[in-house]
Amino acid sequence: MKRFYSVGLISCLVFVLASCSDSSDPKQPEPQQVAEKATPKQQETKPTCQLNMGWDPWAPYQYLTPENEVKGLEIELVSAMAKEAGCELKFVQKSWMNLLNGIRNGSIDLLGGASKTSARERFARFSDEYRNESFILYVRRGEADKFKGESLKDLLASGFKLGVTEDYIYGDEVSMLQDDPATAEKFVSVPTTEVNYYNLIQNRIDGFLEDPFVAAYTIRRKGLGDEIEAHPIRVHSGNVALMFSKKSVNEDTVIAFNEALTRLMENGEYKRILDKYSF
CATH class of the missing domain: 3.40.190.10 (Periplasmic binding protein-like II)
Structure with a gap:
């Protein structure tokens, strides 16, 4: 009887262990499934x-x-x-x-x-x-028509005082005028571009050259829309x-x-x- 009991007990234990093992099998693929779902998302953001x-x-x-x-x-x-x-x-x-x-x-x-x-x-x-990088001539509001149709060279020859910023590269046309003794003295150089706005309002210059996006930003920020306007003259720098x-x-x-x-x-x-x- 004892031997039969032992065999029966062992058989029961084997059955219980086998049942526990079988019940856990369906859960094993889940980590892999989660990883597979996460992979495409990682590829999209990287x-x-x-x-x-x-x-x-x-x-x-x-x-x-x-x-x-x-x-x-x-x-x-x-x-x-x-x-x-x-x-x-x-x-x-x-x-x-x-x-x-x-x-x-x-x-x-x-x-x-x-x-x-x-x-x-x-x-x-x-x-x-x-x-495209270019510079536009800016003058006091109401004076754009006063210089309408004239080239930059003609303006300078007529006595027009032009504000420029030191170390700016304005292109070949402006460089030639700055090197020409007949027009060189009409250029008024300043260390920073914002000084040109002040000089124009104070009538120290007749106009200045500025990048159109920089001018738009500065005029808007300083509230100078009623005092400064763009002239048709545009200088291409590259x-x-x-x-x-x-x-x-x-x-x-x-x-x-x-x-x-x-x-x-x-x-x-x-x-x-x-x-x-x-x-």
């Missing part, structure tokens, strides 16, 4: 590239808000291109010269608003040109592109940005951003 974009303050193209956020026309344009190209941007603030050195050594991946030169092509790749470091960015990334720019122009997002910073 950027294909991460880039350090250098910037230096120049409102409204690039500036820091009171909330410590980097904003501006240039920032919005490049961010839109990066998003369309599947890239994530990290903003790094330095002086322009230090940013150029960063492009050379690869610590900075890209810069916006850069002019393409043979010297820079030795260490940088360039995107397609995406923005087109700008994105500049990528050859040390850290490959050609495929540049192509992706070019394709992104094309799509933004086609879907209207490019124009929407530009219009946001215009009058």
